[in-house]
Amino acid sequence: MNNWKIFANGLLKENPTFTLLLGMCPTLGVTSSAGNGLGMGLATTFVLVMSNMVIALVKDFIPDKVRIPAFVVIIATFVSVVEMSMQAYLPSLFASLGLFIPLIVVNCIVLGRAEAFASKNNPFRSILDGLGMGLGFSMALTLLGSVREFLGSGKIFSLAIYPEDYGMLVFVLAPGAFLALGFLIAIINKLKAA
Amino acid sequence: MNKLTVSPSPHVHSGDSVKKNMYGVIIALMPALLASLWFFGVGALVVTLTSVAACLLFEFLIQKYLLNRAPSILDGSAIITGLLLAFNLPSNLPIALIIIGAAVSIGIGKMAFGGLGNNPFNPALVGRVFLLISFPVQMTSWPLPIASRMSYVDALTGATPLAVLKEGVKSGQSMAELTEKIPSSINLFLGNMGGSLGEVAAIALIIGLAYMLIRRIITWHIPVSVIATVLIFTGILHLVDPQQYVSPLFHLLTGGLLLGAIFMATDYVTSPMSHPGMIVFGVGIGVITVLIRVFGAYPEGVSFAILIMNAFTPLINKYIKPKAFGEVAKPVKA
Amino acid sequence: MAKTESTLVNMLLTLLVIAVISGASLGYVYKLTKAPIEQAKAAKQQAAIKDVVPEFDNDPLAEAKTLQSEDGLELKMFPAKKAGELVGVAVETLTNNGFSGEIRIMVGMQPDGTIINYRVLDHKETPGLGSKMEEWFRPQAPKADATADQETSFAKWLYGIKASGGGNRSIVGMNPGKNKMIVSKDGGEVDAITAATISSRAFLDAVVRAYKTYAKEANLSTDAVSGATTKEGGKNYE
Numbered sequence: 001m002n003n004w005k006i007f008a009n010g011l012l013k014e015n016p017t018f019t020l021l022l023g024m025c026p027t028l029g030v031t032s033s034a035g036n037g038l039g040m041g042l043a044t045t046f047v048l049v050m051s052n053m054v055i056a057l058v059k060d061f062i063p064d065k066v067r068i069p070a071f072v073v074i075i076a077t078f079v080s081v082v083e084m085s086m087q088a089y090l091p092s093l094f095a096s097l098g099l100f101i102p103l104i105v106v107n108c109i110v111l112g113r114a115e116a117f118a119s120k121n122n123p124f125r126s127i128l129d130g131l132g133m134g135l136g137f138s139m140a141l142t143l144l145g146s147v148r149e150f151l152g153s154g155k156i157f158s159l160a161i162y163p164e165d166y167g168m169l170v171f172v173l174a175p176g177a178f179l180a181l182g183f184l185i186a187i188i189n190k191l192k193a194a
Numbered sequence: 195m196n197k198l199t200v201s202p203s204p205h206v207h208s209g210d211s212v213k214k215n216m217y218g219v220i221i222a223l224m225p226a227l228l229a230s231l232w233f234f235g236v237g238a239l240v241v242t243l244t245s246v247a248a249c250l251l252f253e254f255l256i257q258k259y260l261l262n263r264a265p266s267i268l269d270g271s272a273i274i275t276g277l278l279l280a281f282n283l284p285s286n287l288p289i290a291l292i293i294i295g296a297a298v299s300i301g302i303g304k305m306a307f308g309g310l311g312n313n314p315f316n317p318a319l320v321g322r323v324f325l326l327i328s329f330p331v332q333m334t335s336w337p338l339p340i341a342s343r344m345s346y347v348d349a350l351t352g353a354t355p356l357a358v359l360k361e362g363v364k365s366g367q368s369m370a371e372l373t374e375k376i377p378s379s380i381n382l383f384l385g386n387m388g389g390s391l392g393e394v395a396a397i398a399l400i401i402g403l404a405y406m407l408i409r410r411i412i413t414w415h416i417p418v419s420v421i422a423t424v425l426i427f428t429g430i431l432h433l434v435d436p437q438q439y440v441s442p443l444f445h446l447l448t449g450g451l452l453l454g455a456i457f458m459a460t461d462y463v464t465s466p467m468s469h470p471g472m473i474v475f476g477v478g479i480g481v482i483t484v485l486i487r488v489f490g491a492y493p494e495g496v497s498f499a500i501l502i503m504n505a506f507t508p509l510i511n512k513y514i515k516p517k518a519f520g521e522v523a524k525p526v527k528a
Numbered sequence: 529m530a531k532t533e534s535t536l537v538n539m540l541l542t543l544l545v546i547a548v549i550s551g552a553s554l555g556y557v558y559k560l561t562k563a564p565i566e567q568a569k570a571a572k573q574q575a576a577i578k579d580v581v582p583e584f585d586n587d588p589l590a591e592a593k594t595l596q597s598e599d600g601l602e603l604k605m606f607p608a609k610k611a612g613e614l615v616g617v618a619v620e621t622l623t624n625n626g627f628s629g630e631i632r633i634m635v636g637m638q639p640d641g642t643i644i645n646y647r648v649l650d651h652k653e654t655p656g657l658g659s660k661m662e663e664w665f666r667p668q669a670p671k672a673d674a675t676a677d678q679e680t681s682f683a684k685w686l687y688g689i690k691a692s693g694g695g696n697r698s699i700v701g702m703n704p705g706k707n708k709m710i711v712s713k714d715g716g717e718v719d720a721i722t723a724a725t726i727s728s729r730a731f732l733d734a735v736v737r738a739y740k741t742y743a744k745e746a747n748l749s750t751d752a753v754s755g756a757t758t759k760e761g762g763k764n765y766e
Contacts, residue, residue: 032655062542063534070546077550081557088564091572153655165689168294168328172655175327179302288688330657331723332688347688361713361725491627491726 006125010132017140017181018188022108027141028177030100034157037145039093040100041138043082045131047104048113051075052130055114056123071114072105079104109133147180148172212310215462216270218411222402223277223457229385229395230285235343237285238391244289246276248296256305263309271310275299278318281392281453282497283325286337286349291329295321315504316464319497326497336388354388355448359440360493369437382447393450403456412460415472420455421446423480431488439488451483454496464504471514478503572649573620573634577606580636580645581616584608588618597621597741605742614639620649621738625730628652631661633731635738639746642703646735658727665718665731667698699732704739 016022026044031037054074062070083101086094094101104110113133118126146156152171154162170176230238253272257265279299283292299321307313326333335351342349353361355376362372377387385395393399406412424445431439445451459465459479466475479499486495532538570589577588588606595603604620616639622632629652636644648662697719702709710716711728720728 058546061532062546063532063538065534066539066543070543073543073546073550077554080554084557084561084565088561088568091568166683166687168324169330169655169657170324170327173327182306286688288686290686291688329688334723347685 003125003128007128007132010129010134010136011139012136014133015136015140016109016133017137017144018185020109020112021185022112023137025103026100026107027144028174028181029103030097031141031145031148031177032152032172033096033149033155034142034145035093036096037141037143038138039090039097041134041141043086043097043101044104044107044110044137045134046082047075047078048110048134048137049127049130050078051110052113052118052126053123055118056121056126059119067119068111068115071111071119075110075114076105109137144177144180144184147184148176151180152176212271213269215411216274218406218409219274219457220270220277222405222411223274223281223392225398225401226281226392226395226453227277229398230281230391233339233343233385233394234285234337234349234391235345237337237342237346237349238280240289240346241283241285241287241292241391242277242280244292245280245283245296246273248293249273249276249279249300252297252300253305256301257309261305261309266310269310272300275304275317275321278316278392278457279321281457282318282322282390282450284333284336284389285391286335286342286345286347286351287325287332288347291325291332294328295325298324311463313463314507315501316458316461319458319501319504322497323501336390338388339386339394352388354493355382355444356487356493359444360487363438369440372440376444379443379447382444387448389448390450393453396447396452399452399456406456406460413469413472415469416460416465416476417455419473419476420459420480420483421451423477424451424484427481427484428488431484445484445487449487449494450496454483454500455479458497459500459503464507466507466510466514468511468514471510474510474514475503475507478506573606576620576634576647576649577608577618577636579647580634581608581618582610582644584610584615586610593745595741595745597737598744599737601737603738603741605745616644617742619738619742621734621741623730623734623737625726625733626651626653627658627724627726627730628654631727631730631734633734633738635735637739637742640703641705641739641743642701643699643735643739645700653727654724657721657724660721660724661727661731664697664721664728665699667700699735704736705743709736 010016012019014020017027023044026040030040051071051074055071058070058074059067079102082104083094086097086101113129117129121129148171150156150161151168152173153164153167153169154160155164168176171180227238227242230242249272250267253267254265257263257267276296276299279295280292283295299317302324303315303317303320304310304313334357336354336357337345337349338352342351358375359372362375381387383396385398387394403417407414425442428439428442428445432441455476459476466472479496482499482502483495486492486498492498532542574589581588586607586609588608591607591609593605593607595605597603601622601624603622606618606620607614608616608618616636618634618636620632620634622630624630631651631653632649634647634649636646638644646665651659651661653659653661696712696717699709699718702717708716709718709732711718711720711725711732713720713725714729716732718728718732
């Protein structure tokens with residue numbers, strides 16, 4: 001597999017949200033707006049790239065039987081770094097994502113890529129894989145966030161397209177997340193099949 | 195139609211068909227429709243016509259262009275969905291919202307799952323709950339009966355008896371104070387109160403129930419178990435503290451309880467198949483309805499209760515199976 | 529390079545090393561971000577205070593005082609002074625009576641308790657309903673010109689959107705010591721947010737609590753307030 005393929009794999013073919021259906025908690029929880037989706041996606045991307053890189057570097061030192069606890073500690077460290085930095089330098093984004101940032105630790109994508117890819121490949125390829133998966137995840141969350149924000153409150157990235165009163169509130173709330181995700185997956189499957 | 199169908203005996207046909215039963219339900223809905231026209235006049239007419247027409251249109255468009263099937267809009271199911279959706283809406287609901295509701299009912303509630311027979315949730319209720327959550331302002335302004343006969347969107351509005359009750363209890367008013375604000379039982383029975391257009395007239399709904407029971411379109415199990423559960427549950431609460439909990443009769447006659455129990459919980463597709471299963475289903479709806487009405491944030495909970503129990507239907511069907519003909523009950527293996 | 533064997537010593541050592549390294553790096557990042565995090569929090573409070581009281585030249589954060597409300601909640605009071613004279617107070621108040629969870633509001637008052645402005649700091653009310661309180665209780669912006677209104681009136685009719693102006697929505701200029709600050713449905717002077725009466729009640733509850741707590745501190749009369757709250761049967765109606 002060449003480097004480009006590793007990177008592109010996460011974008012569409014094995015897109016974590018639309019194809020693998022991993023990490024559904026943040027996907028459904030934070031995507032009430034495009035901005036939140038993008039912020040969460042990029043935070044996850046950072047964690048993915050860093051943890052993939054570190055795990056690929058130290059994989060040979062870690063005995064097999066304790067690899068999962070070791071991976072979790074490494075991932076949790078980077079998540080805490082993201083949490084603290086965001087609180088310090090992006091307080092407004094932190095206010096809207098707050099609760100979900102610590103949950104990146106248990107996001108299946110991060111541990112999944114560590115286990116399935118980084119523990120078997122060299123650091124450079126692992127970084128590429130993390131970047132591809134992360135960007136695929138960000139893309140999906142931003143798309144879902146845009147759809148929900150547009151249908152729910154008439155805005156995209158807080159930019160008003162039509163007056164808020166005409167929006168269908170359900171899309172900003174949790175049930176709308178399920179509806180929007182379901183239909184997005186259906187459309188993407190249809191496009192892929194075509 | 196030249197194909198020979200081989201099927202196991204008996205080969206006697208009762209003349210039942212999807213279409214026949216569906217039109218039976220439509221006939222049973224007519225008394226309630228007439229009552230709503232009497233109380234809400236023009237508004238009821240506009241809402242009902244828009245809803246039915248939009249449901250038929252979406253059914254046709256989706257079947258023909260999205261699913262590439264032969265459209266079957268005249269089997270009556272889309273008409274029922276349209277009627278039930280309209281019955282669950284306030285009679286001053288603007289046209290655009292009715293059309294959105296119809297699109298959600300048919301598109302998301304029914305066709306997304308594969309059409310008639312495959313939908314786990316009652317389509318009309320999916321549409322109603324979607325609208326209620328999306329447009330809470332428009333969906334909770336209820337036209338006054340009779341006074342608003344000649345007007346549509348600009349009708350005079352007031353609160354439903356259930357909303358009056360919830361507001362009153364929340365702000366600490368005594369039951370005696372509240373009883374004055376609530377219409378008398380006879381008015382509740384006839385339907386002279388604020389509410390969605392098909393739910394107000396208890397008597398018309400009961401006539402519909404009687405018709406469906408006589409024609410054997412439905413059995414008594416679901417409606418009776420829902421209603422009995424609500425009566426018993428609220429009756430106990432009322433006996434414990436009559437100052438805080440209103441009488442069971444009030445719960446029976448207000449809101450969408452009768453409409454839900456008679457017409458929506460009994461939908462063939464989304465309710466259990468066996469009679470014991472139906473009773474479990476009905477009891478569940480009754481309990482959830484009372485929990486939402488008495489302890490929840492919304493004044494009315496019938497539609498949520500039915501949707502929640504719809505989700506349990508496959509589970510009920512799995513564990514409470516109808517006995518096959520000739521089968522002897524076997525002791526369950528531990 | 530050969531993979532490390534899964535012996536007990538190896539496993540313990542590896543996990544220990546990893547834990548020590550991540551602990552150390554987290555400690556370092558914590559030290560690095562501690563000051564900015566506090567600054568960001570202070571800046572948020574400062575901005576909220578600036579929003580709700582007249583211009584001041586002291587440091588309200590330094591002079592802040594923690595007060596106890598009647599029902600035992602902790603409120604923070606920030607006095608705003610200009611040239612040593614008290615020009616207003618900002619009170620960070622809260623209520624638990626919301627539709628879901630706590631609502632925190634910064635209320636700005638003149639020294640006599642007349643409300644100048646407010647800012648919702650934190651809430652979990654329903655988006656599009658309870659969340660409207662961020663703007664609802666302020667004076668209405670003057671209506672856009674009539675021609676623009678005309679063009680959209682058909683769409684408004686189609687969706688049943690009614691002009692939401694009029695009524696007594698604004699709490700600015702009211703004084704909880706003199707006005708009955710409960711929703712008009714309960715016999716008060718403030719119109720509730722359409723279809724969000726519970727959130728509106730909770731909002732006013734927080735505002736009145738801010739006033740009562742401040743008034744007790746500053747020895748203002750609270751007659752009208754107690755009159756207004758008897759109907760609620762004390763403090764909590766939920």
